[in-house]
Each structure stands twice: as structure tokens, then as C-alpha cells.
Amino acid sequence: MRKVWIKWLLLSSVAAAVLAGVAHAASMLGPKRQAELVYLVRQDCGSCHGMTLKGGLGGPLLPEALAGADSESIASIILHGVPGKPMPPWTGQLTREEAVWIAGKLKQGFPR
Amino acid sequence: MKRREFLKTSAFGAALAAAMPSRAMACPAGLRGTGDLAVIVERASGSVLIADTTARETLGRVEGLGDLSHASATFSRDERFAYIFGRDGGLTKLDILEQVIAKRVIQAGNSIGGAISDDGRLVAVSNYKPGGVNVFDARNLEPVAEIPAVYGDGKRSKTVGLVDAPGRRFIFTLYDAGEIWIADFSKGAKPSIQRFADIGELPYDALITSDGRHYIAGLFGEDGLVHMDLWADDPKPRRILGGYGRGEKKLPVFKMPHLEGWALAAGRFLLPAVGRHELLAVDARTFEEAGRVKVHSQPIFAVARPDGRHVWVNFAHPDNDTIQVVDVPSLSIIRTFKPGRATLHMEFTPRGHEVWLSVRDADRVDVYDTRTFEKLGELPARKPSGIFMTARAHTIGL
Numbered sequence: 001m002r003k004v005w006i007k008w009l010l011l012s013s014v015a016a017a018v019l020a021g022v023a024h025a026a027s028m029l030g031p032k033r034q035a036e037l038v039y040l041v042r043q044d045c046g047s048c049h050g051m052t053l054k055g056g057l058g059g060p061l062l063p064e065a066l067a068g069a070d071s072e073s074i075a076s077i078i079l080h081g082v083p084g085k086p087m088p089p090w091t092g093q094l095t096r097e098e099a100v101w102i103a104g105k106l107k108q109g110f111p112r
Numbered sequence: 113m114k115r116r117e118f119l120k121t122s123a124f125g126a127a128l129a130a131a132m133p134s135r136a137m138a139c140p141a142g143l144r145g146t147g148d149l150a151v152i153v154e155r156a157s158g159s160v161l162i163a164d165t166t167a168r169e170t171l172g173r174v175e176g177l178g179d180l181s182h183a184s185a186t187f188s189r190d191e192r193f194a195y196i197f198g199r200d201g202g203l204t205k206l207d208i209l210e211q212v213i214a215k216r217v218i219q220a221g222n223s224i225g226g227a228i229s230d231d232g233r234l235v236a237v238s239n240y241k242p243g244g245v246n247v248f249d250a251r252n253l254e255p256v257a258e259i260p261a262v263y264g265d266g267k268r269s270k271t272v273g274l275v276d277a278p279g280r281r282f283i284f285t286l287y288d289a290g291e292i293w294i295a296d297f298s299k300g301a302k303p304s305i306q307r308f309a310d311i312g313e314l315p316y317d318a319l320i321t322s323d324g325r326h327y328i329a330g331l332f333g334e335d336g337l338v339h340m341d342l343w344a345d346d347p348k349p350r351r352i353l354g355g356y357g358r359g360e361k362k363l364p365v366f367k368m369p370h371l372e373g374w375a376l377a378a379g380r381f382l383l384p385a386v387g388r389h390e391l392l393a394v395d396a397r398t399f400e401e402a403g404r405v406k407v408h409s410q411p412i413f414a415v416a417r418p419d420g421r422h423v424w425v426n427f428a429h430p431d432n433d434t435i436q437v438v439d440v441p442s443l444s445i446i447r448t449f450k451p452g453r454a455t456l457h458m459e460f461t462p463r464g465h466e467v468w469l470s471v472r473d474a475d476r477v478d479v480y481d482t483r484t485f486e487k488l489g490e491l492p493a494r495k496p497s498g499i500f501m502t503a504r505a506h507t508i509g510l
Contacts, residue, residue, distance in 0.1 A: 044429045047181070050199050052199075057316070089364050
């Protein structure tokens, strides 16, 4: 009984450490990388979604349009794309932390 | 005496300066043609530059054109006015000589380019939202016709690949519906519309050849393109190059290719393949595959030098720092170079002696000699994208 409890405690602290690591990594995006990501979203995502992100061939990426989706699922679309649609997977060019950061910023209203 | 002359001169000078504001600086003679001018879109700042392609210098900047990401331009028959199609539904009539906005309307929520009729009297705009094509009087931008792209049970489709065709017609493609429509304005302001359904999945762009005969739409949703011979008694869309990807998995497409700027050279079209590092060569008579060219990355534009001997190619993000030049008779690459990150667009001078490239991330337009590949000059520009020379006024489909 006690063993199980210790195991659970160990596991959860590992999980907490992993979570903390992720959060840490996200906040570790330096200002230079953040500026690069803003530029990428405005200029390159902008070629389909519009530079003001109100949509084009791809849908709008404004806070109202994304209100129903959480950052994790948006990040997952960024990383894996939408099969059968033009949205490509950005894995390889963006890390998970970067995708989550972009998703969060999109939901808040993306910086200029 | 001397003093009086000085007074006279300076008074005259002041009067002259008052009468002819800034533009007088660019053309002190007050008269000039527009045949060697270009409009350069500055996509991020809602402005355009007007450039003299002979002097290789900027004459002026016009601001206040809205969201110009993916903006394009067509020209009036007299080459004095440019019609600029913005992303935000803005349609701007630009007076190139006076360097002012002659008229501007917001005609939809979200747009993707336009066309001018063969008689120069109608300007059509292709819209994503609400899906359809709006047509305006080229003189004053007053509305002439609205063509909602309605399909299925009343849904509206985004429209793409809008071009002019001889006989006061516009042709366009419905992205969501997979249809091609021909709107014929030969009988006046109310068009007769012909619809062709089931052309294929997600047609993303189209072109018309400069003889006005062939309309070709590219498909994103499946391998292949759609061809219509407009000279046929009963034109019908038919599939060409079906299965050019041979069932191989498409690479992720970080930017949709463009078919405008298509290259017909030496009896072959060269077109960018979707999701592949290839150009497709199509026989211009049979419309069967006539070879392929392996290129650096996924091609965006494949533009023929006006004589047709070479085709210049640029590429999708993240390989958009590179240009390749293809020799058409041998289908081989003869040149690869890197003008800079985000080389977005190429425009040849009308007879092809120079090419102008927009290098977005360097805030620069570069001018190259097309035979020696030597860089001849550069012009500063803010995040430049499309470059449009006025000679487009006289080409079907541009």
C-alpha cells in the first residue's frame, strides 16, 4: 500500500517536472526567436491566412475565430497540418513549444 | 539689374514649385510616357512604389491602399492607370502619372486578384468572402455586376484563377465547388454565365494563354490539371496530366504555386508541380506530359523570359532565397543563385533584357541582366512583393 503511494508520488513528481520543463521551455523562447516567429506568422502563414490574419485561402486566425479551440489543439494543427487541405505540417521548422507559443498568441491577438 | 533678374527667377521658381508639387521633381519636363513604368507592391505597409524601369529609379510612393498581402495589378489600355487588388477587398484605381489614388472602393471582405476586360471597360475582382466575382466600370469603379459563386445547397465558394478572355469575357474557378465559370459580358452589363461542374478537387489557381485559347486550372486536392480549349465549338474541361505525382506522397506545401506567369516556350508549357520539387513540361498541342525538370525546391512561379528561351523559377518557404534558370530546349538548369531571403516575385521587362526581383526580407528590388546574369542595380522598397510593369496592359490574361 505504502509502496504504491510512493510510486504514485514519484510518477506525479516526474510528470510535474516534465510539465515544468515544458512551461520553462516556452518561457525560454528568447525575444529574438519570438520576433522571428511573429515575422514567420505574419509573412509566411500570412500568404494563405492573410497578413492581418483575417483569412484567405486558409481560414481566419483572429481570436474570435479561434475562441472555440484550445492552444494545444491549435498547436497540434500547426505541427501536423490538416490532411486533404493545403495546411502543411510545420514539424521540423517549429518545435512543440514554439507552436504552443504561437497558438497562445493567436488566441490573445497576435503581435504586430 | 542683376537683382531684378534674380527676383524674377526666384518668383518664377516659387510659382512653378507651387503649381507642380513633388511629382515635378521626378519629371521636370512635365510630360512623359508610362510604357516603361512599373508598380511595385509594398505588401506590409499598404503602399506601392512607382518605378522608372529605364532609369532604374523610384519616382514615388503612394500610400493608403489597405492590406496588400497577395496584391496584384492590371492596367488600363492607355497604361496610365493601374487597378490594384488588395487582400482586404480593396480595389484601387491608381493614377500612375499623377501618383495619386484616383478612386478606391472596398468591394468585399477578402479578395484574391482581378482582371480587366479586353475592351478595357470592365474590371473584375475575385473574392473569397463573400465568394464570387464583382465587376466594375473601369472609369469610376461603379458596380456593374455581382456574380455570387453559389453551389450545392446555396453555399458560396471562394473564387480563384480569374482572367479576361477575348469577347468581353471573364473566366474563373470555384475553389470549394470544383467548377469553372465563364461570364460573358458581350451583350452588356448583365452577363450570361456558363458553368462547368466536377472539374476536380480544390482547384487553387488558373491561367489563360496569351492567345486567349487555353484555360488551365491546377488542382490541389488531386494530381493533375484541367484544360479547356476555348476555341472549341463546345468547350469542355478535361483532365490533363492525371496522376503526375504517381501516387507518391505529396510534400507539405508551405506556399501555393502560382500559375500566372506560366511559361509557354518552344512548344511546351512549364508549370510548377504541387508538393514536388519539379516543373512539369506539357506539350502545347497535345497537352500530354513532355518531360520534367528537377528543381531546387517546391516551385512557386515559373516565368518565361519573353522570348521563351529561359524560364526563371522561385521557390516556397523555407527555400525562397533561391532562383533557378531553366534552359527550355534542353530542359536543364543553367543557373542557380541566391538573391536573398524571400525572393517573392519576378517581372521581365517587355522584351526580356532585364528581370526585376523583389527580395522581401532585404527590403529591396534587384535588377538583373537576363543574359549575363549580372546584377545591374537595386532599389530600396519596404517588404516588396509583386512587381507589375505597365506593358501587361496589352497581354491577354494579365
